Amino acid sequence: MANDTDMVLGIDLGTTFSAMAYVNRYGKPEIIPNADGQRTTPSVVHFYDEDACVVGDEAVKMVVIDPANVIRFIKRHMGEEDFTLEFFGQNYTPQEVSALILTKLKQDAEELVGYEIHDAVITVPAYFNSAQRGATAEAGKIAGLNVLSIINEPTAAAIAHGLDRVGEDRKLLVLDLGGGTFDVTAMEIRGSKLVTVASDGNAELGGKDWDDRLVNYVADEFFEKFSLDPRDEAAPYQELYERCLHAKISLSSKDRAVIPVNYKGHRTVVKVTRELFEELTEDLVQQCEDTAALVIEKAGFSWEEIDDLLLVGGSTRMPMIQRALTNLTGKQPVESINPDEAVALGAALAGVFRHRPDHPSLKPPEPPKPRKRVESLPPEPSPSTPRGAVIGMAYGGHVAEAAVERSRLQAVEIQDATTHPLGIIVLDRERQERVVELIPEGTPVPHQVKGRFAYAYQNMTAVRVEVTEGSGAYRDEVTVIGKVELNGLPPRPRGTPIEVVYAYGVDQILEVAVIDVETGATRKVSLRFKGGMNHNDLSDASDRRGRMHVE
Amino acid sequence: MxxxxxxxxxxxxxxxxxxxxxxxxxxxxxxxxxxxxxxxxxxxxxxxxxxxxxxxxxxxxxxxxxxxxxxxxxxSPNEHLEDMRRRSESTHMPVLEMTILSALSGGSLSEEQEDFLLRNALELGVSESTFREVLGRLARAHGVNLPGDAVAAEDADHFKVLGLPKTAHRAQIRAAYEARSRALQQLSDRKKVLSAQARIDRAFAQLMATETLAEEDTSDRPTGPPARNRVRTEPIDQAIFNAATMPPASQRVAGPRAIEQLSRGDLGVSTPTLVVSGPSDYSVRLRNRVVSIPVEVSLAGNRDVDAAWVHSAVEWIEVRPRQLNLDSSMQVVHLRVLPQLLPAELNRGEVSFHTNAGRAASVVVVARRSSYLIPALVGGVTSLIIALMALGWFLRT
Incomplete structure (x- = not known):
């Protein structure tokens, strides 16, 4: 499509901050600032009425005043069953709350560009399981977006970084430590292909945990002095949290910080040094190191083979993290990437590569128009440094039109891998339940596998397939993410073959087909995860979101 | 709920x-x-x-x-409160049982002792009704008479002791009394036999003294003195043995009473898929031989059951077989009590029956180790006497 009205919005929906970007017609990915002019928006929602809410900085201001109606860190609960929050008599699932954040982003983007936006690519941590991914896709749907893909955050960051390395073969290690999640991914750039080799992480480790350590320390100090705990009440706790958060941020550049605490008329000031903070959070850093080592091992790389070390996510600004990784890898992390924006930029690029083959920047450049030499024109970059132009495109530097016409965006092919093994529950010879793994961890996606099984009992007229996620041999070691039933069959004798096909798509959303070999009866299901909303609930939620006034 | x-x-x-x-x-x-x-x-x-x-x-x-x-x-907060009370009681139950058992080990219980135990129980947070229930159960199991026993006996209990329905008439009562007395004479432990005999004597006397017994139906009998009805009572059941003694477990017979164990489990389904027949508590006394308790288990034809197995919570109970055969509906599981693995004199172990839908039933086994002391003493004394008699005979000739 030749015009920009078919923009694909790349959205980084983070635990603490969200950002969005698009790729302009020159192939340059750009962050879209929100209505307040900020390049990142806090993922915080404040409900102030039954059908009105505020998202972003204004909501953060309200957290101390009306803590019960402000929701933060909702990403930590995406994909969780039975988790509903109540505001002004209405119940909200995590997907619905995330949808409000996405709505705010969409609205602000539309205001800026002047037309409606429909398509989007949303990122998730690499270590998100299918329930969490499904919930994210649902959130996009409720927000009125057509979610084209769900891609992994480290992949997006690598795309944003790896653009100028296209053509070489390189090995990358991407470490993404966000507000609430942690991922380590080992990737390879092979020609124009970006391949995920191995991945691991913790969907519940993030900057918030560092904050909590500081909060606990300060609260304990206060308690020792006054036998009162500021964590016991919502508003004083939120105030304490905000102060600790600021202290943590300043400790990344300064050696010491002071945290004033004021609770029930008692005041004190707690001094924290960077050394103390590092001591309090030593084990968290250790976890990060261990996970990185595990991923390197899984990938079959060695530390020396890593060409680039990418740090993504605001929490990687902490000196202790940078130091730990430099010690491990022997390399300095890549500096030129803004850890807060890389993921959104990469998501926008991925959206174009996968879903906009007609994007103007992917076309071969027009032949340069004859032009009068004017002194004021900036000098054309020499042919020997074509990379200079591309770097400019990727990182938002000022680029002369002439240089843009000379080069073009090169599409990058992305290959992800599964992060959790998928299996099926079967009965073995002794009629005991067992879990058989059909798609192991680290399999490149998309992937399809066919498993052959047999009917366990005589005269069965229905069969039930339970899809599991996670590694383990027994039912209680894995999570059942869905069930497919094939019924209405003629009575089958024991031992008749039955086939189960697992098709894992690029979005890492599973399609299961159960086929009775003899009759050919088939039942296909696109797996709806546990905790997902059914069709009616989704449309209700969409309507409700539509009625909500989001600022 | x-x-x-x-x-x-x-x-x-x-x-x-x-x-x-x-x-x-x-x-x-x-x-x-x-x-x-x-x-x-x-x-x-x-x-x-x-x-x-x-x-x-x-x-x-x-x-x-x-x-x-x-x-x-x-x-329904009351249900919850009741449930919490029961849970807190059950956490204190082992302590309560130990205290009661140590008091009962003397063979009898005085009123002061009973009061002391009651105060203990109340301090632990156990209600009086639960305490009385536990005390009664343990006292019966070990053949100890409670101070209140002799006095508090309802008519229904008398009938039960003799194994008769409430509609029994005098002749039947007499016949049952005589049958039980004869049965008691077969048993060995004199002390327990005496207390059991006293119990049925009491029951018989009370029943005979009652005015409102059922009348014998003589309508179809020819004239003449009423024949002695051989009353078919239930096979020797728990009531008498709890009062009397515990015969060797090999003679123990499990009555065909199916018990719904679902209130103990956490299945929450209305139709039982696994039913254990027989009592829910077993008491055994053993020396050095393995004792096997047969337990009947039946699986209803519920298609949701894909797997059923038995699990013993203690190492001194061995379960055979461990997996239940889903094709047959009625099977016998043997709980083998291994005396060499018993950790203490008095041991309590639980055996639970599971299906893939959850825990279905459980059975408690109390195993008591008999000491060698008394038989050894008796044996020693007897052999000494024999030896002395032989010597005497020798010396005389």
Missing amino acids: DPRTLTLAAEFCRLVQVSDLLTYLNLGDDASPDEVRGRLAQRRKQMQGMQSNPKYKQEALFLIKNFAKLDLIAT
């Missing part, structure tokens, strides 16, 4: 370290369901703001995630 919901409430109370939900909400035991629900909703709202608070995170997340079920509990 679904036992799983009650368990969830108990888990929550344990998490926040309160005795029950009403205390958590700062309400008295007499609060109405509406009050409880209102307070609970308020608390949930409050906790929404505390989700990220490291000190209250677990509590907040539990409350939010399980709010629907806790709300259900709030609609």
Whole structure:
């Protein structure tokens, strides 16, 4: 499509901050600032009425005043069953709350560009399981977006970084430590292909945990002095949290910080040094190191083979993290990437590569128009440094039109891998339940596998397939993410073959087909995860979101 | 109420370290369901703001995630309170049982002892009715008479002791009494036989003295003195043996009473898929031979059951077979008590029956190790006497 009205919005929906970007017609990915002019928006929602809410900085201001109606860190609960929050008599699932954040982003983007936006690519941590991914896709749907893909955050960051390395073969290690999640991914750039080799992480480790350590320390100090705990009440706790958060941020550049605490008329000031903070959070850093080592091992790389070390996510600004990784890898992390924006930029690029083959920047450049030499024109970059132009495109530097016409965006092919093994529950010879793994961890996606099984009992007229996620041999070691039933069959004798096909798509959303070999009866299901909303609930939620006034 | 919901409430109370939900909400035991629900909703709202608070995170997340079920509990708070009381009692049960057993080991219980035990129990938080129940059960199991026993005997108990229905008439009562007396004479332990005999004597005497016994139906009998009806009582059942002695376990017969164990389990389904026939408690006494207790298990033809197995919670009970055959509906599982693995004199072990839907039933085995001392002494004394007699005979000739 030749015009920009078919923009694909790349959205980084983070635990603490969200950002969005698009790729302009020159192939340059750009962050879209929100209505307040900020390049990142806090993922915080404040409900102030039954059908009105505020998202972003204004909501953060309200957290101390009306803590019960402000929701933060909702990403930590995406994909969780039975988790509903109540505001002004209405119940909200995590997907619905995330949808409000996405709505705010969409609205602000539309205001800026002047037309409606429909398509989007949303990122998730690499270590998100299918329930969490499904919930994210649902959130996009409720927000009125057509979610084209769900891609992994480290992949997006690598795309944003790896653009100028296209053509070489390189090995990358991407470490993404966000507000609430942690991922380590080992990737390879092979020609124009970006391949995920191995991945691991913790969907519940993030900057918030560092904050909590500081909060606990300060609260304990206060308690020792006054036998009162500021964590016991919502508003004083939120105030304490905000102060600790600021202290943590300043400790990344300064050696010491002071945290004033004021609770029930008692005041004190707690001094924290960077050394103390590092001591309090030593084990968290250790976890990060261990996970990185595990991923390197899984990938079959060695530390020396890593060409680039990418740090993504605001929490990687902490000196202790940078130091730990430099010690491990022997390399300095890549500096030129803004850890807060890389993921959104990469998501926008991925959206174009996968879903906009007609994007103007992917076309071969027009032949340069004859032009009068004017002194004021900036000098054309020499042919020997074509990379200079591309770097400019990727990182938002000022680029002369002439240089843009000379080069073009090169599409990058992305290959992800599964992060959790998928299996099926079967009965073995002794009629005991067992879990058989059909798609192991680290399999490149998309992937399809066919498993052959047999009917366990005589005269069965229905069969039930339970899809599991996670590694383990027994039912209680894995999570059942869905069930497919094939019924209405003629009575089958024991031992008749039955086939189960697992098709894992690029979005890492599973399609299961159960086929009775003899009759050919088939039942296909696109797996709806546990905790997902059914069709009616989704449309209700969409309507409700539509009625909500989001600022 | 679904036992799983009650368990969830108990888990929550344990998490926040309160005795029950009403205390958590700062309400008295007499609060109405509406009050409880209102307070609970308020608390949930409050906790929404505390989700990220490291000190209250677990509590907040539990409350939010399980709010629907806790709300259900709030609609009938009395059930929850009763359940919590029972749970706290059961945690103290082993201690209570130990104290009672040590008091009963003397062979008899005086009124002061009983009072002392009652005070102990109340201090532990066990209610009086539960205490009496436990005391009665343990006293019967070990053949000890409670101080109140001789006096408190209802007519129904008398009938039960002789194994008769309430509609029995005099001739039947007499016949049963004589049959039981004869049966008792077969047993070996004199002390227990005497106390059991005393019991049936008492029952017989009381029944005979009762005016309102059923009348014999003589309509179809020819004239002449009434024949002695051979009364077919139930096979020698628990009542007599609990009062008397415990025969060797190899002679123990399990009556065909099917017991619904579902209230003990946490299945929450209305149709039983696995039923254990027979008593839920077994008592065995053993020396050095393995004792095998047969337990009948039946599987109803429920298609949801894909696997069923038996699990022994203690190492001194071996279960054979461990997996249940799903094709047959009635099977016998042997619980083998291994004397060499018994850790103490008095041991209590549980054996549970599971299906893939959850725990279905459980059975308790109390095993008592007999000492070698008395038989050894008796044997020694006897052989000494024989030796002396032989010597005497020798010397005389």
